[in-house]
Structure formats: structure tokens, C-alpha cells
Amino acid sequence: MDDTPSPRNAINRFVQAVSNTVQAPVIWFREKVVEPNRTPYPWYHQKFRRVPTIDECYTDDPVCYYEAQLQFKRDKLVDNEILNILRMRFEDCVMYEAPDHVRKCRPLLEEYEKASENWFIKYGDLGAYGNVIDAYMKQKHRMVWERRHGPVGTGMKEAAVEVEAH
Incomplete structure (x- = not known):
């Protein structure tokens, strides 16, 4: 009724x-x-189509910027959760394998450290309000640095140091 x-x-x-x-x-x-x-289809497994990244957007296309920003936020949330899961796996391993955790949990620790390094390369130093354009500029500056000086963390190339000294 x-x-x-x-x-x-x-x-x-x-x-x-x-x-x-x-x-x-x-x-x-x-x-x-x-x-x-x-x-x-369960809502928690909702799949979003991949949208063009910020480097594929035209400069006068605000809709493309908006979609790229939303994709960036979703990717960041997923990467945060992956990092959180890896951290929890390592912590659980340490708790379970108490005396031998240094040896037995080493692969999990290395995987977590590599994932956290990759997360920091992509999202680190952007701050709470970092957006897709800031991340793209960070990536561009890193690529320019690596082209001039070699991989980040290996020190500067000798020729670049000598040029700056003169």
C-alpha cells in the first residue's frame, strides 16, 4: 500500500x-x-575511468584540469592506503616474529621503504593543498635536475661542479 x-x-x-x-x-x-x-555493483569497488593527465590537457581547458585534479586526488588516496597496508603488514610481522623479526621481516621492510620513497618522490613537499599542477612541476624539476646532475641523492656531476667553481 x-x-x-x-x-x-x-x-x-x-x-x-x-x-x-x-x-x-x-x-x-x-x-x-x-x-x-x-x-x-558494490559501491566500494567503483572503478573510475582514467582521464587525461595534466600534461595532456590544453592550457585553456578547465574541465580537463578539474578531471586531472580529481584523478590526482584519487591516486593519492590509493597510494596512501597502499603505504598504510604495507606499514601494517610490517608491524604485524614484527609483532608476530618477535625475536627474529630483523631477519624474517626484512623483505617487508624493504618493500615498505621503497614504496614510501616512491610516495615521497611523487607527493612529498607538496603540502596539504598540493594539486596536480604542483606535482607536475615537481616532476618536471626533478627530471631537469637528473638530466643536469644525475639521479637525485648521488651528488652532482663533476663537470657541473667545475663549471660553477669558475
Whole structure:
């Protein structure tokens, strides 16, 4: 049965009749056509299509910037969760393998350290309000540095040091 209360006066009856006239076809179409043809999919496994990255967007395309920003935020959340899972696995291993944890948990620690290094390369020093453009510029500056001086952390090339000294 319909769970709406019965109208009190003529105006309420008229409004309800108009509402039913407009809503009834929409409700029927949704219940009889849309929902039977829809495949159920859990919301927590929602898959978003990959959108163009910020380097593929034109400079006058704000929609592309917005989509790239949302993709960047989703990627950051996923990378944060991956890092969190790796950290929890290592901590669980240390708790479980108490006296021999240094030897037995070494592969998990190395995997976590590599993942955290990669996370910092991509998202580190962006701050809380870092956006996709800041991350892209950080990547660009890192590539320029590596082209001039070699990989970050290995020190500067000898020729570059000599040129700056003169």
C-alpha cells in the first residue's frame, strides 16, 4: 500500500493528484525498465575511468584540469592506503616474529621503504593543498635536475661542479 497520508482538504488532494500524475510514469519506468537491466555493483569497488593527465590537457581547458585534479586526488588516496597496508603488514610481522623479526621481516621492510620513497618522490613537499599542477612541476624539476646532475641523492656531476667553481 501507499504509505503517504490521505489528503486533508481539496488543495492537498489536488497537489497529490498532480504529483502522482508526474511521478507515476517516472517511478514505473525506473522499477520496470532501469533496475531490472542494471547489473548490481558494490559501491566500494567503483572503478573510475582514467582521464587525461595534466600534461595532456590544453592550457585553456578547465574541465580537463578539474578531471586531472580529481584523478590526482584519487591516486593519492590509493597510494596512501597502499603505504598504510604495507606499514601494517610490517608491524604485524614484527609483532608476530618477535625475536627474529630483523631477519624474517626484512623483505617487508624493504618493500615498505621503497614504496614510501616512491610516495615521497611523487607527493612529498607538496603540502596539504598540493594539486596536480604542483606535482607536475615537481616532476618536471626533478627530471631537469637528473638530466643536469644525475639521479637525485648521488651528488652532482663533476663537470657541473667545475663549471660553477669558475
